[in-house]
Amino acid sequence: MNGTASTSTAELRQHYNAATRAFLVRDYPATASSLHDALALVSDVPQRAWFDSVQAGSPVPLEVTLKRRLDVLQVTFLATVRASPGALAPSPALQPLLDLPPADLVKSLWSNLVARPRPAGTSAPAPALALAAPSPASDDILPTPAAAHLHPSLAVALVLAALKLDEPRLARQVAEAWLGSVDEEVEALIDETARAVDWDEAGELALDAVGTGAGAGAASMSGSGLLNGGGGAAARQDPRRQLVGAWLKLVDLLVLHVLPQLGEWDAAGDFVRMQGVENGGWVPDARVEVRRARSVSLSRSRARRTRD
Numbered sequence: 580m581n582g583t584a585s586t587s588t589a590e591l592r593q594h595y596n597a598a599t600r601a602f603l604v605r606d607y608p609a610t611a612s613s614l615h616d617a618l619a620l621v622s623d624v625p626q627r628a629w630f631d632s633v634q635a636g637s638p639v640p641l642e643v644t645l646k647r648r649l650d651v652l653q654v655t656f657l658a659t660v661r662a663s664p665g666a667l668a669p670s671p672a673l674q675p676l677l678d679l680p681p682a683d684l685v686k687s688l689w690s691n692l693v694a695r696p697r698p699a700g701t702s703a704p705a706p707a708l709a710l711a712a713p714s715p716a717s718d719d720i721l722p723t724p725a726a727a728h729l730h731p732s733l734a735v736a737l738v739l740a741a742l743k744l745d746e747p748r749l750a751r752q753v754a755e756a757w758l759g760s761v762d763e764e765v766e767a768l769i770d771e772t773a774r775a776v777d778w779d780e781a782g783e784l785a786l787d788a789v790g791t792g793a794g795a796g797a798a799s800m801s802g803s804g805l806l807n808g809g810g811g812a813a814a815r816q817d818p819r820r821q822l823v824g825a826w827l828k829l830v831d832l833l834v835l836h837v838l839p840q841l842g843e844w845d846a847a848g849d850f851v852r853m854q855g856v857e858n859g860g861w862v863p864d865a866r867v868e869v870r871r872a873r874s875v876s877l878s879r880s881r882a883r884r885t886r887d
Contacts (some may be wrong), residue, residue, distance in 0.1 A: 591620045595645055595652070604654055607669035610656055614649070615670070621646050626693075630765060633818045645858050651736040654688050658740030679743035683769035686720060688740065689753060692726040692733050720752040722759030729757060731825035738832050747840040754833040769826055771821040773861040827862075830854065835873060848875075 597612035626647045632639040661677050661684055668674040676684065734757035741750035778839060832849075838847040848871060854860040855867035 582761050587620060588645070589641065590616055591645055592836045594620065595649060598623045598649075598656075600650060602652065602659075607656075607660055611660075612723050613674060614652060614656065615672075617645075617649055618653070621649060627732055627762075628723075629818070630762075630768070634764070634768060634820065639818050647730055647733065650692060650733055652738050654692075654733070657684065657688065658743045668782075680747050682749060685737065685741045685744060685746055685749045685753070688737055690755070692729060693723060693739065712887035713751060719754050720749060720756045722756050724760065726757060727762035729760070731757060731761075731822065731829050735825055735828045735832065738829065738837065739798050742832075742836060743841075747837050750837045751790035751833065753840060754829055754837060757829065765822075768819070769823055773823050776820070776823065778866065830862075831870070834870060 584848060594613045594617035598617060599608050601607075601609035601613060621642065624643050628643045629639050629647065632643070657673070657676060659674070661679075661681065668677050674688070681689065734753055737753045738750045741747070834847045834851055837846070838850070851867055851871050853860040854870075856863060857867075858866075
C-alpha cells in the first residue's frame with residue numbers, strides 16, 4: 580500500500596516538473612498535457628490539510644504541497660495563454676475556458692480554488708483542468724467561509740493572473756476576499772510566526788518580492804517563485820515562513836500594484852498603516868514606512884506621466 584502511494588506521488592511529481600519546465604519555455608501544448616496528467620492523478624485534498632500539518636509542527640505531505648503547486652500552475656498557465664494575443668488553445672479541451680471573457684475566467688478560477696472537495700465515494704472526479712462556471716447571480720468575488728483555509732500563495736497567483744488579464748478590479752476583489760475570509764486560526768499562526776522573525780535577516784521576506792513598476796506583478800508570474808513554492812531557501816524549507824512570505828506578497832501586490840492601477844492611493848496608504856505594529860499589526864513599522872514611501876513614489880511618478 581505504501582509502495583503504491585509512493586509510486587503515485589513520484590509519478591505526480593514527475594508530471595508536475597514536466598509541466599513546469601514546459602511552461603517556462605512556453606511549450607504550451609506540452610504544459611497542458613503534463614498538467615492534465617498530473618491533475619488526473621491527484622486526489623481531493625481538504626483545503627485545511629496544509630494548515631493542520633503546519634499547526635501540528637509536522638511535515639506537510641508531499642501530495643498536499645504538489646496539489647497546491649498544481650493549482651498555482653493551472654491559474655498561471657490559463658491566464659498566460661488567455662492573455663497571449665492570437666494564441667491558440669494548447670488542447671481542444673481548453674478552448675471553452677479560453678473563450679471566456681477575462682473577467683469570467685478569473686471568477687471561474689476563484690470558484691475552482693475555493694470549491695470544497697467531494698466526500699469519498701460520491702460522484703466521479705471532475706475532468707482535469709475543468710473549472711466551475713462563474714455564478715451569474717454576482718458580478719463580484721466576495722469573502723466566503725469556503726476560503727477560510729485557502730493558502731495565500733493561491734490568492735497571490737490569482738491576483739497576478741487578474742493583473743495579467745487587465746482586470747485590476749477583480750485582482751482587488753481576490754485579495755480582499757482572501758483577507759476577509761481567512762480563518763482566525765490561520766491569522767494567529769501568521770501572527771505568531773511573523774513576530775518571531777528576525778526581519779533584519781529575513782532576506783526572502785523582502786519588500787515586494789514579486790517585482791516593482793507598472794505591470795511588474797503581471798509580468799513576473801513565472802519568475803516570482805510561485806511555481807517552486809515562493810521565497811528563498813529558508814522559506815521553502817519552513818512552511819510557516821512560506822506562509823508569512825505569501826501573505827506579504829499578497830499585501831504588496833494589493834498596495835503597490837493593484838490599488839495604484841485603480842488610482843486608489845488613499846486606500847493603499849490607509850491599508851499600509853493598518854499593518855504596522857503601531858496599529859496592532861505584526862509588520863515591522865520600518866517595513867511599513869518603506870512600503871508607504873514606495874507607494875508615495877509611485878503616486879508622484881504616475882502624476883508626472885499624466886502631466887507629460
